Amino acid sequence: MGLFDFARNIGNKLFGSEDEAPEKIKGHIEEENPGVSNLEVSVKDGVATLSGQAESAEAMQKAVLMAGNVKGISEVHADGLTAPAPVQEVQYYEIQSGDSLSAIAKKYYGKASDYPRIFEANREVIKDPNLIYPGQKIRIPVE
The missing domain is CATH 3.10.350.10 (LysM domain)
Structure with missing residues (x-):
């Protein structure tokens, strides 16, 4: 899935400082549980990196969107997030x-x-x- 760009200054405000961003974004994704296990999140300079295993391409796409639609995030890298091939375009x-x-x-x-x-x-x-x-x-x- 690679890289997604997002508008950094809009979205859900989940964290106050980038130090707490990984934990807050991980909790946000896991709260809705779109189907990702062993999720790990890191954030540096507004770029979130996700890793783990998604049970479907849809779950992976949703996790990326959930992370990216957070205020303070400008990009999401998901190369470390594995998923089966998409069944629907x-x-x-x-x-x-x-x-x-x-x-x-x-x-x-x-x-x-x-x-x-x-x-x-x-x-x-x-x-x-x-x-x-x-x-x-x-x-x-x-x-």
């Missing part, structure tokens, strides 16, 4: 000002009413379908 989308999950669903699937599909694919990343923010990155399952 996904695209990544960065939320823009004025977006809603319905509008995104209309853009990708042709029907605004398909927004639950996007919400379910990002349940660990998005807690409430009405609370998304510009700069947040999410997964869009490809039909």
